[in-house]
Amino acid sequence: MKRINLLLLIVCTLAIFSCKEKSDTASTEVKVTQQKDANGLSYETVSNDPTGLRLYTLENGLKVYLSKNSDEPKIQTYIAVRAGSNYDPKESTGLAHYLEHMVFKGTDKIGTFDWEKEKVYLDQISDLYEQHRAEKDPEKKKTLYKKIDEVSLEASNYSVANEYDKMVGSLGATGTNAYTSFEQTVYTNKIPTNELDKWLDLENERFGQLVLRLFHTELEAVFEEFNRTQDSDGRKSYYAMLEGLFPNHPYGQQKTIGTPEHLKNPSLIDINNYFDKYYVPNNMAMVLVGDFDFDETIQKVNNTFGKMEKKEVTHPTLPKEETITSPIVKEVFGPTAESVSISFRSSGVNTKDQKFITLADMILANGNAGLIDLNLNQKQLVQYAGSSPRFLNDYGYHQFYGGPKVGQSLDEVKNLLLAQIEKLKKGEFDDWMIDAVINDLKLSQTQQYENSTRLADTYVNAFIYNEKWEDKVKFLDELKKISKEELVAFANKFYKDNYVVTYKRKGEDNSIVKVENPGITPVNLNRDKSSEFIIAFNAMEAKPLQPKYVDFKSEIKETTLDNGIKVSYIENEQNDLFDMNIIFDMGSDNDKKLDLGVGYMEYLGTDTYSPEELKKEFYKLGIKYYVSTGAEKSYVGLNGLKENLPKGLKLLSHLWNNAVPNQEAYDKYVAQIIKGRQDNKTRKGSILRSGLMSYGKYGDNSRLRNIYSNSELEGMNPQELVDLVKDFKNYDQRIFYYGKDIDAAVTSLNEHHKVADKLKSYPTAMKYTELETGGNVYFVDYDMVQAEMMFLAKGSPFNPENMAASTLFNTYFGSGLSSIVFQEIRESKSLAYSAYSYYDEASDKGDANYVVAYMGTQANKMPQAIEAMMGLMNDMPEAEKQFEAAKEATLKKLAAERITKSNIFWTYERLKKLGIDKDHREEMYKAIEKMTLADLKAFFDENIKGEQYNVMVIGNKKDVDMKALSKLGKIQEMDIDYLFNYEKAKEIKQ
Structure with missing residues (x-):
């Protein structure tokens, strides 16, 4: 990243923050320059570009976005294709997404050890699928599917599952994945810098040819x-919102996931044709952001991907939409809490709409001082509310959303949201807001461009949406040119009765599709086999990357305030942003009122400022503050521009010292908490991963259940809470500062952070006992298609000597696309979309480690899935080649890992809780280097095999095989209110 340009951005940002009137600062000049590198390859740059982008267009049309970031020896890679669900044939929706999955399956060189024999069967499978698709008789279709299953088993005798994942994993890659949307399919990896050659060789082969192997098992995973x-x-x-906004366009008419009818009746011919048409270099981009040499890198890209054959690409002409002239109403039913959204259709990227709506959205909702933030959330007139825009190639939309309080109707929430839009249309916002929100956007952009992954995302979007990079660089300057009068005029023209309102109501969804278990025969994985490609790939040598370890005690410097409070600090060498945290080593375990009081402070003003005025004052400064309480620690934080730290700290101290209780605000706050509890118990993820998991670990006496009752909340004195928070600053504390000019920060703290002469000790913390596990099945009945299960076994107390083995075990056995669990349950048996297992190290010294496993599967597959998972948890398959690959991957990830910036402090904090006083990775690395498969098997036998599990299950009781569950232990059907210790609430019709 070009630091000089980033500093220019900060200087510009500081200039904007220094004034409240409309800025007349001239826009930064943006000019495109064509240049040639040392290889003679042409690229373009943009002046005053804080990202330092070099944009190449190779002779075959491939776009290559290169940007340098040396924070770590890694490269964030994306390969993007302008090919998404918009271009699916109408009779084959979901095709682009299918294809995304299949690109991981290999080629005629990757994933096979006898291509000629395998191809015979793959051709048969393709023909059978065409027959299956054309057949209308249900019984004959089943017969054909059975034949597909039989031939697929034969074909698997010659395939090697997950070879791509094994190879990319052996590089030490992280974030290996892909995603498909309306107009794009994007493939992601983050690789160590020294593995670029091997990665390019692998990806060049992968995108050169499509082979649809192991198709029917992957098809079931997609379902x-x-x-x-x-x-x-x-x-x-x-989906309902999109259908209303786009009654003709594929945005609303073709779901990326596809329809169930098309998912169950695919055409392999259609998929191959789609690949051949769109996966061509002049319809693709490669994005690389990381630690590399520009000239060397582009030469390597050109020598591989530059040889791909260019083909003419034409995207289909998509339907145009008629103007919406009156509100369109959509309804959706399901078990979760009710909500409402209002969406206005706009033009797409690179249009006037994009600029004006971006600005309007921030005026309405910026998380701090927008109209919705202040008038609805701050005043607690709704349970929650917000807005967000999205811009695509052909169209975009601006969405507003909200949830109702108890007794409030969805229409009341809708009308409150529309009322805020009316305020925008009337210009009822402060004149300084436009400058402030542009500054807020610039700060966010600065932080985004520091992060290689987020910057790479920005480049991908620029490619997919045909955005010129110079337009992206000057976009915020273009927003500065918009006057308040122009924004108001746009709002009056744009926001009318031309919206789609979507009501999410509680109730049974009659559109749910349930299908029978197809009865797939597990395919062969052939872990002991290898293709010639992977043998040659593994023989390629890369210059080893040496790990770097942190000396925490020298990296984290210390000073003290005049009152003796210790300040740890690390200098921010990149920009003028700061992050300051006042840390209290106490939390809700020490006093459960603390969390309640901290939350209440969000809605309070002082003797000088109303709550809304306080939000505005912080927003003017470009300073964000937060107060948070966890179980064991609490934080009071400020972050933003270093220049404004003194003013921000002064304002925070004013709030802390002078907050005034408000009974009405407290009553609304309590009502919000109670409604939040009711909403929380409708979310299956919260029920499983919070309620059931906590109960499985602690039983009745858990932190989760130790809450105030509704009546206790309602009867509490708000003054008591305010006094508690005010007195909070007089407890033992320490400070961490990340930023420049520590002396100025200390001076500001000495002036504004006043505490008692003698700080208080912390109250004794509540202790929660981890129970022994085994023989229990905790079940919650929930209206859903899948059933989700968590397996939990209490292990031995934390031991730092096991960290190396557990890290390697997780890579080999249960985490990642090439792990044993994923291969067996998804790749071979197609029993789940997601399945994993891991050895969970404790976060506190003395606490127990846990064995954890998860599956989400169609309910009628659960008995098979349980059998498969429990088989693995009691008998770890031993695959020497896979172990060596996992070991190599783990070592390379450690070698490429860098702990930098403020993460140095927070990592040290985490390690100290475990009783570790140095960078533990050095010992881990050396231990893993020496480990053998026998060592890993010994770890498995001692820590995983034969463990006794509590099993947490959520699913529809009508569909779940309770008899199969009973084999795992005594089934206890749990009441959701009891899990969370909530009080049952009467249902209020809305």
């Missing part, structure tokens, strides 16, 4: 993914 969308009320509401 499990479809089931997950059916179980997501949020996703269903999103």
